[in-house]
Amino acid sequence: MITLGVDETAPPLHERLELKVVLDDDLVLSVEASSSQKHDRVTASYYDLEFGLGLPASAMPGGAAADPKAPEESIVVPQAGLVVRANVARDKDQATVPGEVLYRHNSRAFTRHVRDGATEAQLREHLYYKPCAACKRQWGHPECRCGTA
DSSP states (O other): OOOOOOOTTSOTTOSOEEEEEEEOTTOOEEEEEEETTTOOEEEEEEOSOOOOOOOOGGGSTTOOOOOTTSOOOOEEOOTTOOOEEOSOOSSOOGGGSOHHHHHHHOGGGGSTTOTTOOOHHHHHHHHHTSOOTTTOOOTTOTTOOSSOO
């Protein structure tokens, strides 16, 4: 088991955690995890793997085809409190783009008069990665008393 340091003061779905998983030809699973705000990085390798692959019902003999219009559960909240949001969307919808990514590619979406502007969640995600306007510390810094945390 690997433990990654994360920003515990961040609202749900704001800090990006990157996970790189490689399964090599010898069935050795290498995992590298990193957090965008705490800049923590951990790695681990697993050698004695026992696993199976789940297939959709449409791939099984005699299985029913999945309904492509059926809503997908894009947010999963496990018991440990970690929240996961899919980074891939079925439909083209600007509201599914993370805030800091949307700002990088379409900063105009963050102006008030734009019809299809950024959502409140996207605005908070974008601001999460900006330093505090008053003290220039990062989000959740214990010495920031400016009201951003």
